[in-house]
Structures are given as C-alpha cells and as structure tokens.
Amino acid sequence: MTAVSSAPSTSTSFDLGPARALSCRECGHETPLAPEYACQECFGPLEVAYDFGRVRREDIEAGPRSIWRYKGLLPVPSTVSAHPNTEPGGTRLIQADNLAKALGVRKLWVKDDTGNPTHSFKDRVVGVALAAARELGFRVLACPSTGNLANAVAAAAARAGWQSVVLVPSSLERAKILMSAVYDGSLITIDGTYDDVNRVAQELAAENEDWAFVNVNVRPYYAEGSKTLGYEVAEQLGWRLPEQIVIPIASGSQLTKVDKAFREFGSLGLVDETPYRVFGAQATGCSPVSTAFKAGHDTVVPVRPDTIARSLAIGAPADGPYALDSVRRTGGAIEDVTDEEVVEGIRLLARTEGVFAETAGGVTVATAKKLIESGKLDPDAETVLLITGDGLKTLDALGDRVGPRATVAASADAVINALKD
C-alpha cells in the first residue's frame, strides 16, 4: 500500500450520519473521519466506527424501500436520499422450500440480490461509497473491476451526474464491456490481468486527489454498504437473526460486514441476540481463505485464481483474515467447490426456485450442499443463502450443459413427440 491518504479536502467536519471516526482494524488507533483508508500508525486497514444513539424499528420501517431505510446505521449524511442515486436494496428474501427439500434441510431462505439496479449487491456498496465520497469532497467515481462493480459504478455515476473512470482488463467478455460502457462514463480497458488493473488504480488514486476509487481510497465507507444485506435479511425474517448464513468470499469483506450487521442489530436491541453461525463459500480454483480455514491458519496465502467464478477470483483477499475471524467466532466453517459443482449449483437453484444466479451464486449453493453433506451445516437449523449476482452476466459458464430439450418442425404433433422422448 503506497498511499496512506488521498485527501481531497482538509475539512474535518464531515456529515456522515452516525459515523464517529475511522478505526484501525489492526492496532485500534482512531482518526477523525476523512478520505483515508490506511492507518497512519501501522498501515492497517481503517474501518468506520459509530455512535448510533437510539435506532428504532419504527423509524426503519417508515423509511424508503431502498438501503436508505438504514441510513441511521451507515456512514452517509441524513440527506442521502435527496441526491439522485440508483436506490439499491429492498431485494427479495424468498422461502426456498424446493431447494430445502433437494438439499435435505428443514428451513431455507434465498436472499436474491439480483433485483438490484445493475443486478448485483455491488449497487449497495457503491451507493454508500458515492454518498460518502460526495461529502468527503471527491468529484469523480472510479474503480478497477472485472464486471459487477464496473456496472454499478458506471450506473451510479451516470444517475448522480458524476464523471466516472472505470478500469477493466481488455480480455473481459464483450457483454460485460458493453454493460459497463452503455452508461457513457470513461471506460478504459487495460491490456493486462486484473492484478495489473488494480495496481494502476492504486497509482491513479494516489495521484488524483478528487477521484474516489470506491474499492481503494474510499474502501472504509464503501465496505459498510454490505451491512445492508444483513440488516435486510434480519428485518425480512421479522426482526430476528437466522441460525446459519452462507456467504461467498471474494475479498472477504461482505462476510465480515454481514456479521457486523447482525451484531449491531443485536446490540441496538433491534433483534434478540440469538446465536448464529457464518459460513464462507469459495471456488476451489481460488480458495485461499478456505485453505487457511481448513489448515487452522490465521493468515491467508495468496493464490493465482483459476475458476469460472470470476467475481470471486481474488487471489489475495484483503479481508480474508477478518472473514476467518467471523467464521471461527460464530462456529461456522468455510468450504470450496469445483467449477463443475458451481454450474450444478446454478442449475439446482434455477430448477428449484426460479432464481438465475451468476457463478458466485453457484458457489454459494454448491458450498451449502457440501457443508450439509459433511455435517458441518446443521440441516435442522434455519439457513439463509446469499445470492449476490445475476446469471445473465455469466452465461458462458453454462457452456453446453444447458439448452433446449429439442428442436422440431412447426407442428403440434412434433412438439408432443419431442416431449415424449
């Protein structure tokens, strides 16, 4: 990490709602709210610390259907919804009885985050990043990405009337490039791997003071957006926590933030502090956190990703150690699945519940199956699966395994005959 601060402003009186300070996750050192992301003492990652005051169910329930109903729990100004934004969140939590039966568990829920504006959970984190970036004085919204984040940043910037700079590898599928380009920000494709793109983003963030790279120099604020997945699940369950939840791991941030959301809801008295277990899901082709978990290690050894689950293909996951902490503290587990299992997971979810997930969702479903079969996930405990992205974005993963039952001539008899086979 080369840049500790990328401050576009020296003001210290930012209105970020209940956010009180930035706190180092390693040494605990606190620093005032600012456009910073690494600890000045130890270079550890900074996280938002809060003074929540009183937060009541009624106030949340009276809010909008978007993530802004939880604005009193996020590092955003109280006026956040007055600014044009994509209004993410409010996605379905569906009772998945068919999938429960197929997996042999008693009670299962699927949180279907494909209903977000650009069809992934990234709209949540980008929404919070944009709101914080505006208050912190940034003027350009930017990111390095392999797809979902690029879509979310380009769309959010367009709606907010901001310039965007989105960096992706030039080898990206044409569909993902089109989806990122249509919003008419500055999409730059870079000849290199995602790691190369990421390095360029770090350099640009250090050199351009008013560029908010959402997942680099605004990361402490951005990451908090994932808490809304946890809040929504708990509220949609009728203000209570599930007993088990299975969450895909890319950087590991989402998993730790859902855990944080559950703890906050408990400590604020919004739900009973019932025990819950957090489970992590990875693709075997990029499973550094799963490997560390199984070996009993606290540190995560980087790997070179090789999996169709590209949105989870982060070989050196920044929040891997914290994800390990959450899983171990709650008594959960982490497992990984092959690419073939990923595709079977996508198909199983579509066939049983009519939800078409991207590869990351296949990882979650297949990992849940494996955890159940090995007895690590209790089939009698109520379980939630997080489906965080859309199958329309990873069609190629289905390969030749999905297709029509038959192609026939234009006659009713031909159709009937085809159905008999």
Added chain:
Amino acid sequence: MTAVSSAPSTSTSFDLGPARALSCRECGHETPLAPEYACQECFGPLEVAYDFGRVRREDIEAGPRSIWRYKGLLPVPSTVSAHPNTEPGGTRLIQADNLAKALGVRKLWVKDDTGNPTHSFKDRVVGVALAAARELGFRVLACPSTGNLANAVAAAAARAGWQSVVLVPSSLERAKILMSAVYDGSLITIDGTYDDVNRVAQELAAENEDWAFVNVNVRPYYAEGSKTLGYEVAEQLGWRLPEQIVIPIASGSQLTKVDKAFREFGSLGLVDETPYRVFGAQATGCSPVSTAFKAGHDTVVPVRPDTIARSLAIGAPADGPYALDSVRRTGGAIEDVTDEEVVEGIRLLARTEGVFAETAGGVTVATAKKLIESGKLDPDAETVLLITGDGLKTLDALGDRVGPRATVAASADAVINALKD
C-alpha cells in the same frame, strides 16, 4: 381463433378473489369465471369483471412488497401468496431529473421494471396467470414467446413446482435460449417464425386440457397482471395519478390495463380522479397501431415486423383497437421511432439515469422525445415512462455504437493520456 374453451374442469365455483365473471369486450356478454378466453356469443375477447367491495389504502400498504399487495384487485385467490411464486413487482419509480432536463420537460419519472425476478414486466402477468391457472385446474404452465415471457414462465413454473412447456423460434439468440433453458422446464425450439410458434401454441392449447398457455387460453387472467404497473405508479407517486404516461405497445394489452388500473383506483376512491393522458410507443418497423392512430382508423392493419425491438414485434396486435380507444379517450397520442432512435433512446436513458433498458425501453424513451418535440406531449405536465425490460437481454442491439473509450497498456500515465483525448 379455433378454440372457444379449453376447460380442464367443469366446476363453476372458482375462488378468484374479487373477480365476478368474464365479460366480452365486444358484445358485453357475461359468462361465469372459467378457463375460457373467447366469447361464446361473438368470439370476442373475454375480460375479467369484478365486484371489488371496499378497498382501502391501509390494507394495500400493509401488504407484501410484491404485486400481491393488490390481490384484492386481481383475479387471484386471497391465499395467493401462500403458494410459492416469484414475488414480482415492487420495482423502483425513480425521479428522472437528468432525463427531464435532456428532454426539456418539467417533471419526469421512470418506472424501472427491470428489477423484477427475471427482469421484465412479464413476471407480473405470469404471476397472476399462474395463480389463476392453479385455481382453474391447469397443471402445466406454457407459452409461445420470443424471450421475456419464456424466461418468466420457465422461472415461475420452476418455483411453483409445475411442469412448463416453453416454445420459441429456433433462430432466437443463444442468450435468450440459455435463459429460458436454465430453469429446466421443457424448452422446445421450433423451426419457423414467431407466428408459426404462436400457431402451434394455439393448437396445443386446444388439444391439451390441462396446459395453461398463459398468453393464449389463460389470457383474460394473465393480462390483468399488467394493472399492477399502474397501481404501483399511482401508489409510489403518493396515491395520485400522473398527468401523462408513455407505454410501449406490443399486443397493446399493457397500455389498456394501465389505463384500467388508473380508472379503478379513481372509482374506488384510492386516488383523486384527476385527468391523465396515455401515450403509446412503437418501433417504426412494427407500428400498426401508430399507423392506425395517425390515420384516424379504428381498425389495425397487420404488418410484417422488421425492427430490433423484438419484444414489441407483434404485427397483428390483439389489443390494438382497445389501445387506440384508451389513447383517444384520454387525449393522448401514439408515435413510432426508427431502430436508430431506439438505440439512442437506450443510450440516453443509461447516460442520464443509470438505467439500462432493453430495446422496448429505447422505444419508449425515443418516442417520448419525439412526442415532446412535436408538441403532443406537454413538457409542463408530470410524465411517467414505463421501462419494462432489461438491456442485458438485448445487448446485440447496441452493435458497435457502445464500447470502451480506449484500450491502453497497464500504466497510470496511459490511462491519463487516454482520458485527455
């Protein structure tokens, strides 16, 4: 129309909520609720007639976020949400200030129906069709389709645990075939045009008594699902009607049902009965209703479609005359736009509001622009645009007109230089 009835059951005591009878739109003849779709007297199309009783805002507001909050206004059993379904509806209505400015109008809203489970408004109509079909005794969910409806039927059937038979032309894009196949119903591709597929569906509906072809023999119930778009717009505006609304026309059904929804809300006292004008949007390559409107005709002359807006490419629109009635009664207009304007419409909406629409959405935006420029749409009146499907499903329409700004080497300087150009 060859089959007047495709009755799988002779019972006459169906629980379809407030639905009272089927009424012929041509001769007014009423018949008891049944699995019928054409008048026994004159072969005219049947429509659902209701006895609503008292419907209160509070009861709707206390309902689920899905279309089932309006179950008291739909031909579905009161227990509808107890059966697994995709839970469609509850999509965003966003205040579109950027697009308003670009188009030179005072106040504009975009109803973004891409947030539905399979990302088009078809989830709404299929949801109602499935609920009615269950009550009417059908056992298989089916449709002829060119894409969106296929996705919605296959997904809804999977979640409900029903068999599905989905018929599409074999020339359909691979993406749409994969999307329809992944839910693992019986997808049959047919060598022929969509008209051929439709004819086969009519034959199969007549021959297979327990198959509910949602848009054929269950059409009176299915079509009512589009009313929920109108209900949601009015509720989301704070229980009032917009002054103007622009709606794409395929069969014309959606336009007439949104009009019906506004009238129902008014007559039930749920909103003030303020005047509103309904505008229709077509692609010039398939504009039979627009042509009839401009010529002052009551009948619609079929055409052979030739447009990139495939989801609107119905050359002989069944509800065309009724759409003309709605538009003329409310003082609106119908206009059509070229394929080039369609793509510009998609890009304009994405650039200004961060919403990525399919070609039908491009038709709506471009038509609104044309209506404003010609003075037919009042720029000072509050206007709603219906965006009914997702850009991810019609990527090819963007052609080479959308892409990255530049492709560069992996260095910060290269990115900065590319942004200067």
